Amino acid sequence: MQSQQRIWDPLIRLFHWSVAAGFLLNFTLTEEGETLHEWIGYYILAALLVRVCWGFIGPRNARFSDFFPRKPGLKSHLRELAQGQIKQHAGHTPLGGLMVMLLMAGLLLVGLSGWLTTTxxxxxxxxxxxxxxxFANLTLLLVLVHVAAVTLFSVLGPANLVRQMLTGRRCTRKLNKN
Structure with a gap:
């Protein structure tokens, strides 16, 4: 049996998937210095600016104050994971919040350094x-860790994280009590 709850608003999902696609396109298919490569980079920087603003004025799960990683939360979350516990969270887990911050910082540094090459x-x-x-390679490494963690937590945890980022709704698996 499953229950559904709205978790990610359309702006968060558009940001996530369009920036992911843009980064992967720039990393794998476009060439540095090409006009398309530059425009995708500018799009990612503009999307980051919108996302940062949304992190202060958007709905609860989009706000940085809801998931900004703090040392006590990270320690507690790591302790739970070490004990094999994957608990349900209203939004990002403490490690997930840390990954969001690292990915956004990586994208910002890639974009700014790319822009500097054109000045x-x-x-x-x-x-x-x-x-x-x-920074592009470091960000790709973060992306790979992110994808691996999301896949692992989607399989072992109480929610399919990929599905909820596609639909915006959490689909929590409940155990049948027979």
């Missing part, structure tokens, strides 16, 4: 391109 001041500077590539 007159840093045009053709190898170190700026190296910084851009470093």
């Amino acid at each position: 007159d001041m840093f045009w053709g500077e190898d170190w700026v391109e190296d910084v851009h590539e470093f």
Whole structure:
């Protein structure tokens, strides 16, 4: 038996999937310096700006105050995971909140360093391109950890995290008591 509850608003889902697609397109298919690569990067930076604003004025689960990772919450969550407990959370878990912050920081650093490569001041500077590539690779690593964790928690935990990011509704699995 399953119960459903609204958890992610349309703006959060649009941000998540469009930025994920944009980052993957830029990382895998477009070439640095191409117009399409730059425009996708500008889109991601603009989407980040909207998401940061939404993190202060949006609904509860979208607000940074709801999931900003704090040391006591992280310690408690890690202790629960070490004991094999995967508890239901109203939004992001403490580790999930930390991952959101790390991914957003990574995307921001990729975007800003990419933009710097187009400015007159840093045009053709190898170190700026190296910084851009470093943050792109680091962000890809974070994405891979994120996807692995979401997959694992979707299989072992009380909610299918991929499905809820697609539908905006939490679909919690309940055990039948027979």
